[in-house]
Amino acid sequence: MFSNSKIAIIGSGSWATALAKILLHNVESINWYFRNSDNIEQFKRFKHNPSYLRGVEFDVNRINFYTDISAAIEDVDIVVLAIPSAFLKESMADVPVDLSKKFVVSAIKGIVPGDNLIVGQYLHQYFNIPYERIGVIAGPCHAEEVALERLSYLTIACPDVKKARAFAFRLECPYIRTHVSDDIYGTEYASVLKNVVAIASGIVHGLRYGDNFQAVLISNAIQEIKRFVDKVHPITRDIKSSAYLGDLLVTAYSQFSRNRTFGTMIGKGYSVRSAQLEMHMVAEGYYAAKSIKEINEEFRVNMPIAEAVYNILYENISPAIEIRLLTEHLR
CATH class of the missing domain: 3.40.50.720 (NAD(P)-binding Rossmann-like Domain)
Incomplete structure (x- = not known):
């Protein structure tokens, strides 16, 4: 080969x-x-x-x-x-x-x-x-x-x-x-989006939401990812497989996740700049949040979690207020 x-x-x-x-x-x-x-x-x-x-x-x-x-x-x-x-x-x-x-x-x-x-x-x-x-x-x-x-x-x-x-x-x-x-489109977009979700997971952890809410957040997140990848590249795929759901879970929950760590710092009150300087590592989800927001202007997929992360990171909306608003969109 x-x-x-x-x-x-x-x-x-x-x-x-x-x-x-x-x-x-x-x-x-x-x-x-x-x-x-x-x-x-x-x-x-x-x-x-x-x-x-x-x-x-x-x-x-x-x-x-x-x-x-x-x-x-x-x-x-x-x-x-x-x-x-x-x-x-x-x-x-x-x-x-x-x-x-x-x-x-x-x-x-x-x-x-x-x-x-x-x-x-x-x-x-x-x-x-x-x-x-x-x-x-x-x-x-x-x-x-x-x-x-x-x-x-x-x-x-x-x-x-x-x-x-x-x-x-x-x-x-x-x-x-x-x-x-x-599925190079679906696996790549899922990898991008799971970093955004991991930031959300870190933010709610920093705000002292518990495991119950984390579970609701992630179960909604995989549906959000599915809606997006199915719209962008509509093929048959199993969103529950490890390339999609597995990667989301480990990035949202693991102690090794730099995106979750970044989000936790934001939830605890760090500014974006101060969190970036303290981490000494790149949190890909920071850049992805803006790119996904712009890409989705074309596709118009319902993405409340990605939208919330964008608002916190780029519109300087209070994490506490934005997550409280997000809770009304989850089920």
């Missing part, structure tokens, strides 16, 4: 680090792009990522480090994008390499701000990559649990299911099980 097993990872955060750990079970070496050359030197010296998942030790002889994206991806068949969606355009702006013949996988779980495109659409429009050569990594899988080698499930989506299966094979290891799907 792929002429060689060489894979490039673009990004150096926690999820990129987790994916590198997983992939090195099945491939001899990887190319790995870091923006910061100092981090590479520290990685080589201490054999772990100096900034993320520091407990994961790597055989650095099997990693080819790069600070040039074009050089990192030039000789590989598979490119895995694992950088925050807010920085995707900037990072890929000057890449001269023809990506149209490569298999490009989004592990981003975000939306491209400004363009309001899911990553698959962005890759297709800006780099002329056929959708059959675009993959999406979906499902409930926190990087921190990969580091601990706790059993996790991933779904690889691609219109060409054979390619999805070939890449999924490279992710299989004792603590990772995989499934395949042809």
Whole structure:
């Protein structure tokens, strides 16, 4: 399916680090792009990522480090994008390499701000990559649990299911099980929306709502996600599967969820800026809330949870007031 097993990872955060750990079970070496050359030197010296998942030790002889994206991806068949969606355009702006013949996988779980495109659409429009050569990594899988080698499930989506299966094979290891799907639109949009919902979950937690209300919020959220993805890309899909519902649950409830953490800080009274500065990590749902609001101006799907998060983050409406209003729309 792929002429060689060489894979490039673009990004150096926690999820990129987790994916590198997983992939090195099945491939001899990887190319790995870091923006910061100092981090590479520290990685080589201490054999772990100096900034993320520091407990994961790597055989650095099997990693080819790069600070040039074009050089990192030039000789590989598979490119895995694992950088925050807010920085995707900037990072890929000057890449001269023809990506149209490569298999490009989004592990981003975000939306491209400004363009309001899911990553698959962005890759297709800006780099002329056929959708059959675009993959999406979906499902409930926190990087921190990969580091601990706790059993996790991933779904690889691609219109060409054979390619999805070939890449999924490279992710299989004792603590990772995989499934395949042809639904790149639904899995990507669900991944975007679950981050928005996780912010809502954090906000209500910060406001001291209890487990009973959290359950109502999340059961309404999966219906909201279904309404949206069915409107945007109407195909047959099981919204209860792990790529959709499972990912929503873990992101809304887990202690490792940066979007929930961000929302909790907002619910406790932090400003957006102060929460962002204190976290030192990107909460994708912050950007997604605005993009989904703008996209939904065309589709007009009933999305009270996403609307509430947007109003809190971008219209400076009091979280306490906005969530109180939201409670009237849930059942």
